[in-house]
Amino acid sequence: MNPLVPPGVYAPQEDTELLAGALFDETLPTDAEVLDVGTGTGALALEAARRGFRVTAVDVSRRAVWAARLNAARAGLPVRIRHGNLFEPVLGESFDLILANPPYVPAPGRARQPRGAARAWDAGDDGRLVVDRICREAPGLLRPGGVLLLVQSALSGPDLTVQHLRAAGLKAAVTRRRRIAFGPVVRGRERWLRERGLLATAENREELVVIRAELPV
Numbered sequence: 001m002n003p004l005v006p007p008g009v010y011a012p013q014e015d016t017e018l019l020a021g022a023l024f025d026e027t028l029p030t031d032a033e034v035l036d037v038g039t040g041t042g043a044l045a046l047e048a049a050r051r052g053f054r055v056t057a058v059d060v061s062r063r064a065v066w067a068a069r070l071n072a073a074r075a076g077l078p079v080r081i082r083h084g085n086l087f088e089p090v091l092g093e094s095f096d097l098i099l100a101n102p103p104y105v106p107a108p109g110r111a112r113q114p115r116g117a118a119r120a121w122d123a124g125d126d127g128r129l130v131v132d133r134i135c136r137e138a139p140g141l142l143r144p145g146g147v148l149l150l151v152q153s154a155l156s157g158p159d160l161t162v163q164h165l166r167a168a169g170l171k172a173a174v175t176r177r178r179r180i181a182f183g184p185v186v187r188g189r190e191r192w193l194r195e196r197g198l199l200a201t202a203e204n205r206e207e208l209v210v211i212r213a214e215l216p217v
């Protein structure tokens with residue numbers, strides 16, 4: 001069943017699909033605790049719940065929280081859905097798997113996350129406003145052996161993400177890549193991205209990557 005996507009909520013796209021594929025690579029006990037941070041429509045949280053995991057989902061957008069609750073109810077799946085900023089609603093808890101498809105598109109002149117629909121993709125001048133917070137905060141919420149799966153664009157420094165996660169003691173690597181055509185947001189910023197050297201080739205394609213980071217037992 002496809003999730004309902006109310007206006008202003010991020011419609012599942014190639015990044016969602018790439019991360020869902022990576023989720024299927026994970027072998028987890030059936031009682032595993034999964035966190036989907038930045039859940040949007042709840043698409044990834046519902047995939048995890050379908051596999052029988054105990055799932056919590058968080059989003060900073062009230063519309064997204066409403067949509068995810070609606071989609072979980074339509075699918076008849078028990079997902080605990082909380083409104084809040086990144087990990088704040090689940091502080092003190094721990095998880096076997098954290099899924100993150102955060103905002104990661106570099107945005108000219110933005111030092112903070114915007115309000116409204118763009119909060120789903122705009123992530124500061126370097127696209128790392130939220131990714132860097134995830135690198136700092138997610139390790140503290142993982143159980144020993146727990147895994148973070150994060151998707152981002154090559155436009156926002158996946159190598160840096162791997163470095164930060166390794167520096168935090170995790171075993172981190174890029175496990176999936178997919179080249180995709182520019183969406184409307186990147187197309188609208190193409191010139192600015194090229195001027196900053198963030199688009200290396202003349203192609204009208206960008207690369208999405210999944211980073212897998214595991215906390216050693």
Ligand SMILES: C[S@@+](CC[C@H](N)C(=O)[O-])C[C@H]1O[C@@H](n2cnc3c(N)ncnc32)[C@H](O)[C@@H]1O
Pocket residue numbers: 010011012013015016037038039040041042043044058059060061064084085086087101102103113119120121130
């Ligand atoms: C790229 S969308 C991904 C949505 C969904 N997980 C998917 O894969 O289709 C990013 C989501 O993160 C949410 N978000 C952005 N900043 C956040 C923050 N600081 N804390 C929690 N959620 C955030 C947005 O509201 C949006 O729903």
